Amino acid sequence: MLQSLWYSDRFRSWIMQIALLGALLGLLYWIAGNTITNLAERGIRTGFDFLAHPARFPISESVVHYTPSDSFLWAFVVGVANTLWLSVITLVLATAGGLFLALAQLAKHPLLSRLAVGYVTLFRNIPLIVQLLFFYGLATSVFPAPRDAFEPLPGVFLSLRGVYAPGLVMGAGGGWVIAASIVLLLVTIWLGNRRFRDVSLVRRIPSFVGIWLVGTVIIGWLADVPLHLESPVLHGLNFRGGMYLSPEFAAIVVGLALYTTAFTGEIIRGGIEAVGKGQWEGGRALGLWDRQIMFRIILPQALRIIVPPMTSQYLSTVKNTTLAVAVGYPELGLVVNTVINQTGQALESIMVMLGVFLTVSLTVSLFMNWFNARIALVER
């Protein structure tokens, strides 16, 4: 009985699997235990209770409101918000830029296609960090000091400290108006797409925008929120008020977008070129123009090839945002570094960063996988 069990392949493989799993769990247990003992031995505090303490350090710019009296947890939130903001803008710019670049490379115009090829070669082969430092150096050296700022348009100032422009300022309750406006936009698109499916998209968009604009104005009028245009004014050493674009943010967005565009462009070009020549010939035989063939026949098919490599490109772009520390833009990495230094809670802060990036990456890849499944060739 026992002997037959011993010589059973099934039994043996099960035993091996269980032993391996046990060894793995044991190793994890040992690492965790060892870490805790060593931390205690070296007198390093552990735990997440520091998250509630006031952070006390400044963050130079943020898309959500932050003051140094907020907690460390909120400082992390600010870092995450900045990282996401940076990622979204970069991905949108790089995707649009990549499509343009791919079309330019495939264009029959020799100057355009060669320029595009030159662009790809240049930006793909220079390390990203060097490009970022270059753009940052450019942003902080070509413009004059705030006192002698350029004023290309009234109220718009270009200086070493960035770009200041007049901005709309809303009084109390402005957030609700914006929220209502966003809801209105979503409802318009959802209802419009359901009811007017047969109207072409190009004709639908202007009426959507019209309805949304009129609706927003009505909401603003009903809510009676004070609204005025604020111009930046030179006050003390710097401009105050209005909209502001910092050289740090400009450098990281321009640098990341230009760099990523070189890669997305190649991915899209590869996808387009992989679609069979017969598709072009078929389109021409039907009497379609080249532009129609490209956007109605080739690109939809190319999308299936483009999406998987594009997913990994998106993921690496999100991770590349951490290089923003080099030019002083406060994304999550910079905030985590600062928190580690202020509190000494390195392990916990790194775990927060790991958790955030894991979540963001998984979300991006889940979305892309869903998109990929949607556009995949349905075989019957």
Added chain:
Amino acid sequence: MGYKLKLAALCLPVAGMLFAMSAQAATTLETVKERGRLICGASQGTPGFGAPDDNGYWRGLDIETCRAVAVAVLGDKDAVDFVPLSGQQRIPALQTGEIDILPRTLTWTLQRDANGINFTQPNYYEFTGFMMPKSLGITRVEDMAGASVCVQTGSTTEVVVNDVSTKHKLDLQPVVFDNTSAARQAFFSGRCDALITDAGALASTRASMAKNPDDYIIFPATPYVDALTPAVRQGDDQWMDIVRWSIQALIAAENFGITQANVDDMLQSKDPRIVRFLGVDPGNGTSLGLKDDFAYQIIKALGNYGEIFDRNVGKDSPLKLERGYNALFKDGGMMLPLAFQ
């Protein structure tokens, strides 16, 4: 490979780990002696405090503090390896045992002290300062309203910027950088109106990076003085004592009037305290686990605190800093010699 062999191969690393767990951790003194080198955390380049010279030889006040410990423990001022560390790297590097001592313009703060490191003996006192171009016509903090300030992370100055801004209602605009040189370059390119860090490091930056050092003014950001203090890992009292008394030896020597030049003559001194200090009377060094003449060896190799100060940051250096707070206690400063007995 037979599968019994495979199993054995699998067991080997596990057994190795169990063995490693049971092995007793050696003290820092034993580790350093066995290695024959002291490993010291250094800055990424602050001339006067810690930076390699043209020949790649590390020089500076903090560097010589490390060399003093190397002389005390290993009898050789060059038996030191310097590891350049950024502001955020330095404390984890010390905690994890990558370096033995951290003498890198590190402010002694409660949070740091409570959290895994021990401070030994201040080797430099100073205020946190702002550096600004003189052309802006600002000479004190109260007039800095709206100024943008270049800050480097990994320092206590991030909090100081906020404290100052709140206290005087200045609405300072910080631009925070991950590394020192980026913050300094941004300041000199005009991205910020001011640069904030320890006044000594500001003087060093001005002397080494400004086209014309006289165009820049440095003034205190707060009325408070910080104690920059070499730190060691928590939990090794003997090592903390060794570092503390090696630094003390430099200060005590200056107090006794012992210099690199006259240390040999001082061995014949009639003052029992000096004779005890230099190890002619036995007992001091061996109590720490060192040779009895460790203080003599340090002074013979490096000179006293005053000589080190003058050569690196004081009157014989490009920085030309005053002794100020860093004068001996008897000259109105804060360098207090303790009793070598």
